[in-house]
Amino acid sequence: MPSPDAVVIDANGVDSLITSLRAQGFRVMGPVVANGAIVHREIRAAKQLPVGWHDEQEPGSYRLSHGDDGEMFGWAVGPESFKQSVFPSRSVLWRARRDGQDLAVEATGDDVAPEAFFGARPCEVAALKVLGGVLAGAASPDPVFTRRRETAFVVTVECGRPAATCFCTSMGSGPGAAADFDLALTELAGPSGRFLVRVGSERGAAVLAGVASRPATAEDHRARDEVLGHAVAAISRTLDAEAAPGLLARNLEHPRWDDVAGRCLACGNCTLVCPTCFCAAVEETTDLAGTVEETRRWDTCFDLAHSYLHGGSVRVSTRSRYRQWMTHKLSTWVDQFGNSGCVGCGRCITWCPAGIDITEECAAIAASDGAVKTSEPTAVRDR
Amino acid sequence: MTETEHVSPGPFVPSRYRVVDRKTENSDITTLWLEPVDRPIAPFKAGQFNMLTAFGVGEVAISISSAPGAPGAIEHTVRDVGAVSHALASSQIGDVVGLRGPFGTDWGLESLTGCNVVVVVGGIGLAPLRGAMRYLAENPAPDRKVVLRVGARLPDQIVFPEEMERWREMGVDVEVTVDVADAAWTGHVGVVTQILTELPFDGAGAVALVCGPEIMMRFSARSLIDLGVSPENIRVSLERNMQCGIALCGHCQLGPFLLCRDGPVVPYAPLAAELITEIER
Numbered sequence: 001m002p003s004p005d006a007v008v009i010d011a012n013g014v015d016s017l018i019t020s021l022r023a024q025g026f027r028v029m030g031p032v033v034a035n036g037a038i039v040h041r042e043i044r045a046a047k048q049l050p051v052g053w054h055d056e057q058e059p060g061s062y063r064l065s066h067g068d069d070g071e072m073f074g075w076a077v078g079p080e081s082f083k084q085s086v087f088p089s090r091s092v093l094w095r096a097r098r099d100g101q102d103l104a105v106e107a108t109g110d111d112v113a114p115e116a117f118f119g120a121r122p123c124e125v126a127a128l129k130v131l132g133g134v135l136a137g138a139a140s141p142d143p144v145f146t147r148r149r150e151t152a153f154v155v156t157v158e159c160g161r162p163a164a165t166c167f168c169t170s171m172g173s174g175p176g177a178a179a180d181f182d183l184a185l186t187e188l189a190g191p192s193g194r195f196l197v198r199v200g201s202e203r204g205a206a207v208l209a210g211v212a213s214r215p216a217t218a219e220d221h222r223a224r225d226e227v228l229g230h231a232v233a234a235i236s237r238t239l240d241a242e243a244a245p246g247l248l249a250r251n252l253e254h255p256r257w258d259d260v261a262g263r264c265l266a267c268g269n270c271t272l273v274c275p276t277c278f279c280a281a282v283e284e285t286t287d288l289a290g291t292v293e294e295t296r297r298w299d300t301c302f303d304l305a306h307s308y309l310h311g312g313s314v315r316v317s318t319r320s321r322y323r324q325w326m327t328h329k330l331s332t333w334v335d336q337f338g339n340s341g342c343v344g345c346g347r348c349i350t351w352c353p354a355g356i357d358i359t360e361e362c363a364a365i366a367a368s369d370g371a372v373k374t375s376e377p378t379a380v381r382d383r
Numbered sequence: 384m385t386e387t388e389h390v391s392p393g394p395f396v397p398s399r400y401r402v403v404d405r406k407t408e409n410s411d412i413t414t415l416w417l418e419p420v421d422r423p424i425a426p427f428k429a430g431q432f433n434m435l436t437a438f439g440v441g442e443v444a445i446s447i448s449s450a451p452g453a454p455g456a457i458e459h460t461v462r463d464v465g466a467v468s469h470a471l472a473s474s475q476i477g478d479v480v481g482l483r484g485p486f487g488t489d490w491g492l493e494s495l496t497g498c499n500v501v502v503v504v505g506g507i508g509l510a511p512l513r514g515a516m517r518y519l520a521e522n523p524a525p526d527r528k529v530v531l532r533v534g535a536r537l538p539d540q541i542v543f544p545e546e547m548e549r550w551r552e553m554g555v556d557v558e559v560t561v562d563v564a565d566a567a568w569t570g571h572v573g574v575v576t577q578i579l580t581e582l583p584f585d586g587a588g589a590v591a592l593v594c595g596p597e598i599m600m601r602f603s604a605r606s607l608i609d610l611g612v613s614p615e616n617i618r619v620s621l622e623r624n625m626q627c628g629i630a631l632c633g634h635c636q637l638g639p640f641l642l643c644r645d646g647p648v649v650p651y652a653p654l655a656a657e658l659i660t661e662i663e664r
Contacts, residue, residue: 025386091392093392093395093396094392094395094396094397096438096439096481098438098439101477101478101479102479103399103438103479105396105397105399105481107391107392107393107396108392109389109390109391109392110389110390110392111387111388111389111390112387112388112389112390113386113387114386134630134631135631138629138630138631138644139629139630139644140393140394140629140630140631142392142631143390143391143392143393143394144390144392147388147390148390249638278631278633279632279633279634280626280627280631280632280633281626281632281634282395282441282442282626282627282632283441284436284438284439284440284441284442286439290439292438292439294395294442296392296395296632299632299633299634301633306624306634307623307624307634307663308624309622309623309624310462310464310465310468311464314623314624314663315663317663317664319664320663320664323663324636324663327638328636332636332638332639335638335639336636336639336640336641336645
């Protein structure tokens with residue numbers, strides 16, 4: 001039976017959808033090709049979408065190619081996630097001005113305009129939820145994140161062409177979209193320009209009302225199943241998400257950490273492209289007039305300063321920093337927030353200049369679960 | 384057409400507090416008495432910390448060193464070890480600093496009824512325990528003995544010596560040791576575990592509050608366990624880089640803990656015992 005919540009639109013419908021979102025006051029952020037990658041920019045029309053573009057991703061490699069197939073969403077994920085939209089990489093928190101011994105503090109904050117996240121992959125939608133668990137779920141929530149997320153309109157597009165680095169099936173975040181969207185699109189195979197649209201909220205229905213569509217048929221739903229079935233079959237990487245928390249917690253002295261430390265450059269690329277990494281540093285600067293400005297900016301646990309404590313860093317070795325990142329993502333995140341910090345988008349694999357693959361590292365530890373580096377006595381951990 | 388709204392960063396914005404008194408404790412440790420210029424922070428518990436801003440330099444986590452509920456200014460004891468703590472320790476009466484808090488877990492003083500208490504501190508580790516000590520000394524209970532064991536590197540690095548004398552007069556069993564003595568020192572010489580070889584009561588059932596360098600806390604915990612104190616009854620105060628105090632910035636992680644939220648005071652067993660190490664190899 002066709003679901004009353006699903007309709008089918010064509011390529012013009014995608015354009016009307018963007019127009020309809022703009023008419024409702026949303027700044028539409030969608031995928032475009034720029035600087036050799038698919039990134040998010042404000043879009044006004046469907047013709048700005050990466051029609052015919054495909055991404056080829058491997059550990060340490062990302063390339064775009066163009067085909068004549070006319071697919072609008074024939075790619076997986078680019079380096080940017082919608083993290084940027086809900087959690088800007090830099091924001092000013094407050095300013096203080098000195099007046100003799102007195103001082104005035106002025107909260108600055110952010111101007112939040114409602115945005116539509118157009119073309120967010122299901123793994124991205126899952127990442128927004130993970131990020132929300134940290135930044136909106138805290139006892140003192142981050143007000144700017146919370147408002148940005150609340151006002152965002154999510155148009156997710158299910159994955160038909162996952163990349164070689166994807167492992168969302170292991171993390172339960174894709175390739176299909178189950179929840180937390182306003183509208184979910186699936187680009188159906190066959191004659192180009194057929195999209196199944198499912199409604200996830202009243203707002204979604206309101207936006208869709210202004211778009212020419214026809215009710216979805218059973219055949220349309222079958223076509224969606226086929227797209228997702230192909231996507232699932234195309235995903236080759238796996239990670240045992242259920243076993244990872246315990247596995248990593250009991251293998252903090254595993255020799256594999258030395259092995260990966262020999263390859264890791266501690267550059268922090270993985271944390272920048274990760275859609276859930278939330279570490280932020282707070283910095284204070286003073287201008288020549290004496291105005292103090294407090295800024296919050298993305299930080300990375302690969303930076304020595306991240307663990308700085310009077311006199312030195314707690315995590316000096318690359319081994320300890322990589323271990324912190326990976327155990328946090330897959331293991332202690334569960335202790336801290338009740339869910340995994342990884343959604344399986346594969347960005348950390350693609351954008352690692354050394355091609356380090358989190359799924360491979362996890363599997364290597366599992367393969368010799370319990371192995372312990374024996375060259376150094378444990379007493380060396382004492383300072 | 385897009386309407387924007389302004390959203391304040393809320394919990395990231397400090398309240399202004401004025402330095403109303405200061406005391407140089409020793410060569411690098413200073414206590415500041417702070418009173419609110421605008422909105423005061425919520426009531427705190429012993430063991431919690433605040434984020435203090437030296438305007439123009441930065442913000443650091445400093446534990447509260449006065450007793451909860453005490454009237455008057457809120458006290459912070461600052462060790463001058465970096466740019467921000469130097470600026471704070473150098474601030475003068477009348478200066479304005481920023482303050483956010485109180486944050487984190489506390490020593491759980493309300494649970495310390497009907498049990499003996501062992502307090503073990505190293506160096507400035509007495510600062511986060513000073514509020515708890517004041518409370519325990521000033522509220523004696525017939526069924527509770529309180530023991531304080533203090534270790535310092537040098538005699539002139541012992542903090543709050545006059546106050547320790549007062550607690551002794553109020554019935555607290557106080558012993559102090561230094562790593563290296565000078566000509567005037569007549570007390571114990573050695574690390575703090577050397578004055579933790581016996582207790583005036585059965586360790587079983589006692590609660591221990593421990594604060595100091597992590598290696599000192601680990602060895603102290605072992606001594607306490609040898610004295611019969613249950614590992615679950617040992618509470619330690621842990622420290623990591625803190626930049627927000629509200630579990631949003633990610634810096635204070637120690638394994639499963641976000642120490643600004645789950646700490647600084649955590650039970651020694653089962654998790655902290657495995658984790659406390661000043662450098663992760």
